[in-house]
Amino acid sequence: MDDALILWYTKNKRSLPWREPGVTAWGVLVSEIMLQQTPVARVEPIWLEWMARWPVPSGLAAVSQGEVVRAWGKLGYPRRALRLHAAAAEIAAHHNDIVPSDVDTLLALPGIGDYTARAVAAFAYSRRVPVVDTNVRRVVARAVHGAGDAGPASNARDMADVEVLLPAADAEAALMSIALMELGAMVCTARTPRCVDCPIFGSCAWQKAGRPEYTGPAKPVQRFAGTDRQVRGLLLDVLRDTDGPVTRARLDAVWADSGQRDRCLDSLLVDGLLEQTDAGLFALPGEH
DNA sequence: TAGTCGTGGTA
DNA sequence: TTACCAAGACT
Numbered sequence: 001m002d003d004a005l006i007l008w009y010t011k012n013k014r015s016l017p018w019r020e021p022g023v024t025a026w027g028v029l030v031s032e033i034m035l036q037q038t039p040v041a042r043v044e045p046i047w048l049e050w051m052a053r054w055p056v057p058s059g060l061a062a063v064s065q066g067e068v069v070r071a072w073g074k075l076g077y078p079r080r081a082l083r084l085h086a087a088a089a090e091i092a093a094h095h096n097d098i099v100p101s102d103v104d105t106l107l108a109l110p111g112i113g114d115y116t117a118r119a120v121a122a123f124a125y126s127r128r129v130p131v132v133d134t135n136v137r138r139v140v141a142r143a144v145h146g147a148g149d150a151g152p153a154s155n156a157r158d159m160a161d162v163e164v165l166l167p168a169a170d171a172e173a174a175l176m177s178i179a180l181m182e183l184g185a186m187v188c189t190a191r192t193p194r195c196v197d198c199p200i201f202g203s204c205a206w207q208k209a210g211r212p213e214y215t216g217p218a219k220p221v222q223r224f225a226g227t228d229r230q231v232r233g234l235l236l237d238v239l240r241d242t243d244g245p246v247t248r249a250r251l252d253a254v255w256a257d258s259g260q261r262d263r264c265l266d267s268l269l270v271d272g273l274l275e276q277t278d279a280g281l282f283a284l285p286g287e288h
Numbered sequence: 289t290a291g292t293c294g295t296g297g298t299a
Numbered sequence: 300t301t302a303c304c305a306a307g308a309c310t
Binding site: 031032033034035036037038039040042043077079080083110111112113114115116119131133134135136153181184185189190191219221222223 | 302303304305307308309
């Protein structure tokens with residue numbers, strides 16, 4: 001599939017700001033963190049703001065946690081903002097303000113797991129490393145294994161599956177990695193794959209098998225309404241919309257169930273997304 | 289390892 | 300409308 005897929009990518013890739021020439025490894029890292037479980041369209045404007053405001057890790061590290069959480073806006077999973085802030089501080093202090101290119105060094109940074117470490121190594125430094133995200137797992141499940149969709153993630157197996165697809169040369173392998181992801185995002189999609197537009201249609205094992213349905217275990221459904229995640233989001237939203245510390249009463253107003261409210265408020269304090277002032281008010285971390 | 293952690297668009 | 304889905308990490 002190699003040549004056809006890479007050629008397809010070079011002709012059809014989306015022009016995203018973090019793919020522009022001259023974007024630094026820091027820019028790539030910020031994009032990858034923001035893109036975790038988050039659609040491209042929502043990330044774009046925030047990424048542009050962050051790059052204009054904090055073009056190097058030390059710039060981000062210099063501002064308060066609260067400022068970072070505020071700038072994160074409504075991207076979701078705001079603990080990512082705190083971890084990225086902490087990673088920036090480590091990069092500034094221990095890596096000369098340069099994002100590491102080595103996978104193991106990247107993995108040691110907060111908020112950077114298997115996917116993100118390899119994505120940075122491949123996309124920012126053109127390293128030949130398997131990059132396995134949900135898109136790639138789906139493409140491999142179909143094109144290689146002939147299944148309707150990917151089953152539960154299995155790190156070692158998934159990495160081995162992708163490893164054998166990578167060309168020998170670093171630069172070409174990195175292109176293959178991004179091409180696999182782009183194919184999964186734009187053509188080999190979860191719901192309605194656009195196989196008529198697929199550059200590897202002719203070699204796809206799923207086509208050859210007659211497009212069988214997915215038979216693996218059902219994927220767990222993530223509910224949201226009524227969960228702690230919703231309540232935490234509502235609580236944090238009060239602080240994001242306010243300049244200074246707020247009263248307990250302001251927070252109490254966002255959710256009726258006091259038990260759940262208290263539990264969520266406490267968890268936000270534990271996570272460091274909120275702080276309590278000496279006067280008993282609540283503030284974003286560092287903003288009081 | 290299965291559960292948890294936000295948010296909003298889409299079919 | 301509800302349910303699924305979106306470049307995961309952490310515990």
